[in-house]
Amino acid sequence: MTQVRTVSLPQDLCAEAERQFGSRFDNFEALLTFVLQEITKVDASLLDQAEQQIIEQRLKDLGYL
Amino acid sequence: MKPRSLVLVTVDCLRADHVGFLGYSRPVTPFLDSLAAESFVVPNAIVGGVPTYYSFPAILASRYPLAMGRDLVGLVPDEVSLPSYLKQSGYMTASFVAANPYVSRKFGYGQAFDTFCDFLDQEMAAEATFYSKQSRTFRAVLNRSIERLSRNLGPVGTLYDELYFRYCQLAGPSVQSLDSLRPFPSADAIVDRALEWVGSVCPSPFFLWLHLMDPHAPYYPAEEALRAIGATAVSPSRARYLNSYWNRRDLGSNRLRSLRDAVIELYDGSIRWVDMQMARLVDTLKGLQVWDQSALVFTADHGEEFLEHGARFHGPWTMKEELIRVPLLVRVPGVFGREVSKKPFSHLDLAPTLLHALDLAVPREFQGRSDWGEWNRREGWERPAVVESTECINPDQPEDRLASRVLCIRDSRYKLILRFGCGQEQLFDLHSDPSEMAPLPADIEKPVRRRLLEYARRHIEGAQRIDSRKHRLRARSRELRIVLSKSAPAD
Numbered sequence: 053m054t055q056v057r058t059v060s061l062p063q064d065l066c067a068e069a070e071r072q073f074g075s076r077f078d079n080f081e082a083l084l085t086f087v088l089q090e091i092t093k094v095d096a097s098l099l100d101q102a103e104q105q106i107i108e109q110r111l112k113d114l115g116y117l
Numbered sequence: 118m119k120p121r122s123l124v125l126v127t128v129d130c131l132r133a134d135h136v137g138f139l140g141y142s143r144p145v146t147p148f149l150d151s152l153a154a155e156s157f158v159v160p161n162a163i164v165g166g167v168p169t170y171y172s173f174p175a176i177l178a179s180r181y182p183l184a185m186g187r188d189l190v191g192l193v194p195d196e197v198s199l200p201s202y203l204k205q206s207g208y209m210t211a212s213f214v215a216a217n218p219y220v221s222r223k224f225g226y227g228q229a230f231d232t233f234c235d236f237l238d239q240e241m242a243a244e245a246t247f248y249s250k251q252s253r254t255f256r257a258v259l260n261r262s263i264e265r266l267s268r269n270l271g272p273v274g275t276l277y278d279e280l281y282f283r284y285c286q287l288a289g290p291s292v293q294s295l296d297s298l299r300p301f302p303s304a305d306a307i308v309d310r311a312l313e314w315v316g317s318v319c320p321s322p323f324f325l326w327l328h329l330m331d332p333h334a335p336y337y338p339a340e341e342a343l344r345a346i347g348a349t350a351v352s353p354s355r356a357r358y359l360n361s362y363w364n365r366r367d368l369g370s371n372r373l374r375s376l377r378d379a380v381i382e383l384y385d386g387s388i389r390w391v392d393m394q395m396a397r398l399v400d401t402l403k404g405l406q407v408w409d410q411s412a413l414v415f416t417a418d419h420g421e422e423f424l425e426h427g428a429r430f431h432g433p434w435t436m437k438e439e440l441i442r443v444p445l446l447v448r449v450p451g452v453f454g455r456e457v458s459k460k461p462f463s464h465l466d467l468a469p470t471l472l473h474a475l476d477l478a479v480p481r482e483f484q485g486r487s488d489w490g491e492w493n494r495r496e497g498w499e500r501p502a503v504v505e506s507t508e509c510i511n512p513d514q515p516e517d518r519l520a521s522r523v524l525c526i527r528d529s530r531y532k533l534i535l536r537f538g539c540g541q542e543q544l545f546d547l548h549s550d551p552s553e554m555a556p557l558p559a560d561i562e563k564p565v566r567r568r569l570l571e572y573a574r575r576h577i578e579g580a581q582r583i584d585s586r587k588h589r590l591r592a593r594s595r596e597l598r599i600v601l602s603k604s605a606p607a608d
Contacts, residue, residue: 091593093516100581103537107573
């Protein structure tokens with residue numbers, strides 16, 4: 053099983069989030085897990101780095117780096 | 118006299134070489150041509166990205182489209198933009214967008230406008246119902262099954278495509294007018310709403326942004342506009358046929374080319390309709406006594422391809438001139454306009470230049486710079502325009518946005534296009550090859566190639582230095598909110 057971590061959040065914020073979106077999830081932890089998964093699953097900066105390396109390689113091939 | 122108000126008109130899919138003031142011979146823009154005589158005309162205005170969703174961050178927020186990460190499309194929550202800055206400076210702000218979902222509230226374009234109307238609720242609801250009903254009929258399901266089967270039978274698949282296309286033309290519902298075929302609100306409807314709003318706010322200073330969709334495919338111009346350009350009369354069913362044929366994915370460019378001129382005539386008719394509505398807009402502003410205190414900007418988010426390089430419409434990967442070069446006309450009261458330098462002028466610099474013309478400071482968040490001084494002194498500038506996109510053609514889901522970058526560095530003479538996904542690198546000499554038909558061999562113009570490659574490298578490096586984490590989190594939260602309020606997540 054994945055290890056878990058306990059966090060402390062403002063009670064009223066949790067209540068409001070549950071009120072707005074809670075009915076779609078089994079419990080509040082599932083809602084929070086979904087939100088965190090969604091905001092962390094994309095890392096576009098890796099693509100920028102890879103493309104920069106392609107240009108640098110091209111400049112090297114041309115004898116400029 | 119500094120203008121008190123600003124009117125920005127953007128037109129979807131309008132290429133620079135299809136307006137009279139930049140040399141087009143067909144009479145599509147007589148009103149704008151007359152306005153050009155008292156305006157700054159930018160002969161080489163270059164968009165920040167193609168298509169719409171990669172173009173508008175440069176126009177409205179003076180920001181490269183991938184600068185905050187390519188998973189982020191549109192304006193981010195609370196981003197400093199032309200409308201937000203003008204609103205903060207005391208302007209009333211309004212936008213009327215002809216139902217383009219990529220410049221809707223969902224992508225952050227509603228923020229900073231006192232009035233924002235994207236015409237999407239009624240339009241999209243009607244369209245969604247229509248397609249959802251169509252896709253569930255017995256005939257639709259049967260057709261899809263036969264199509265799948267025919268794909269496995271070699272030449273039979275081609276025959277099926279042809280027969281099915283002809284069947285659709287015969288079996289489609291009869292149409293009474295070109296107007297009934299148009300999927301977007303036309304320019305007259307947008308201008309009507311905009312003028313109503315101007316009437317309600319003047320004499321306060323205002324910023325008004327209109328986005329017109331008339332030249333966007335499918336091309337269904339007003340009949341009056343077709344007559345005005347002397348086009349062949351076209352029945353609604355013929356126009357539908359032309360558009361359906363032009364949209365076929367199963368045909369090569371040789372067969373499509375047979376109808377190219379007829380399709381372009383429809384496209385040009387749509388441009389003429391825009392021109393007629395621009396005339397009406399300006400006439401009414403004059404009647405409201407605000408024209409003499411208002412600057413007007415007319416431009417496009419990108420151009421359109423008509424098989425010049427084998428493609429149609431406006432995909433994000435070719436970066437050819439017909440896509441990245443757009444009309445740009447800026448009329449400022451009290452300033453005698455003129456044609457500005459032929460150097461490429463990036464849309465990134467448009468908002469700073471306009472703020473300068475309005476005698477306002479340029480926000481430090483803007484990546485572009487003002488060329489207002491150069492325009493007035495008839496001087497040029499020495500920096501290339503950068504156009505960037507990815508090969509993503511449906512940016513609705515963040516995962517789909519993680520496509521390979523397409524980057525174009527264009528200076529006065531040379532143009533480098535990099536397609537990272539397929540490793541393609543093309544360098545064109547626009548002086549000797551303005552149609553971009555033959556990229557230069559790799560061993561020719563090496564110093565030029567080096568200079569533009571280094572510019573490309575610095576551009577990508579610069580994007581990585583921007584700390585956009587807070588903005589990205591806000592933007593993702595906005596999208597997440599939409600996801601959460603629509604459907605249950607997958608377990």
